[in-house]
Amino acid sequence: MxxxxxxxxxxxxxxxxxxxxxxxxxxxxxxxxxxxxxxxxxxxxxxxxxxxxxxxxxxxxxxxxxxxxxxxxxxxxxxxxxxxLLTPEFDQTPLEKTNSLLISNFGDLETFKTKFKEAALSRFGSGWAWLVLTDENTLSISTTPNQDTPWMEKKDAILGLDVWEHAYYLKYQNRRADYVDAFWHVLNWKQVEENLQKARGYLGTK
Ligand SMILES: [Fe+2]
Incomplete structure (x- = not known):
């Protein structure tokens, strides 16, 4: 059950x-x-x-x-x-391993956030935006439709955002971009670090 x-x-x-x-x-x-x-x-x-x-x-x-x-x-x-991934301890920042991978993959945190937001906004209809650890231990931004999930492809997500309208419509109506901006305030970066540590692909070498 x-x-x-x-x-x-x-x-x-x-x-x-x-x-x-x-x-x-x-x-x-x-x-x-x-x-x-x-x-x-x-x-x-x-x-x-x-x-x-x-x-x-x-x-x-x-x-x-x-x-x-x-x-x-x-x-x-x-x-x-x-x-x-959601926490009332607002405005956290990425922890050590996450931060170093974000920098090596995207240059800096703001660039990552911009690219993630673009992906979240580009997902037509209902779905999710993800930050996924690749088999090469790099980070990759992707989206899935409906309730499809990176685990279906045996990929470990370390961060994900629900972009179904049910996740934001009451407060943000059609303004998905504002909802994505709000998400960063409530994101539990400690959990992202834990997800990264537990992800199968992570070897601690990068
Ligand atoms: Fe949802």
């Missing part, structure tokens, strides 16, 4: 409004979890697998539920990852 992590007591006002956070977590994320559980109900061999295992082996999922697992498992995994 898949379940949600809790966000109780976390306020990201004024950058992300509390009603959006509440609906996003309690309704949208909950629906992905419920629909994933429902999809795998009749498949005991899938019941004890972590969502990451399901997503990295989609080809082994029975065809009749594969799309449901892809969409709802992706939605569950992406949101679980995303909540950890």
């Amino acid at each position: 898949h379940t949600l992590n809790t966000l109780a007591g976390i306020s990201l006002e004024p950058y992300i409004d509390s009603l959006t956070m509440q609906i996003h977590h309690d309704k949208h994320h909950q629906a992905y979890v419920d629909n994933l559980n429902k999809a795998i109900e009749g498949f005991p061999e899938l019941q004890n697998k972590e969502v990451w295992e399901l997503l990295t082996n989609l080809e082994s999922i029975p065809e009749e539920i594969r799309l449901k697992v892809r969409n709802n498992g992706g939605g569950h995994a992406n949101h679980t990852f995303f909540w950890k």
Whole structure:
């Protein structure tokens, strides 16, 4: 049985409004979890697998539920990852390993933020923007549609931003750019560093 992590007591006002956070977590994320559980109900061999295992082996999922697992498992995994990246300890800066990789890949933090924002704005419709660690231990910015996720391609994301309208519409309406700007204030760079340390590709050599 898949379940949600809790966000109780976390306020990201004024950058992300509390009603959006509440609906996003309690309704949208909950629906992905419920629909994933429902999809795998009749498949005991899938019941004890972590969502990451399901997503990295989609080809082994029975065809009749594969799309449901892809969409709802992706939605569950992406949101679980995303909540950890949001913190009420505002205006953090990148930690040591992250900072050094950002500089070696993008030159400086501001250039990275500009490129990431361009990617987030270029994703047509619903989806996600990502910072992914490549097999060569470099960083790469990418986007995915819907609830597709880098883990489906066995890639480790270290940072991700939900750019579905449900993530920002109540406060920012059509101004996705303002939402991306607000994201930097609430980004948990400590979690990004932890994601980097845990990523399979990272050898600590670069
Ligand atoms: Fe979302």
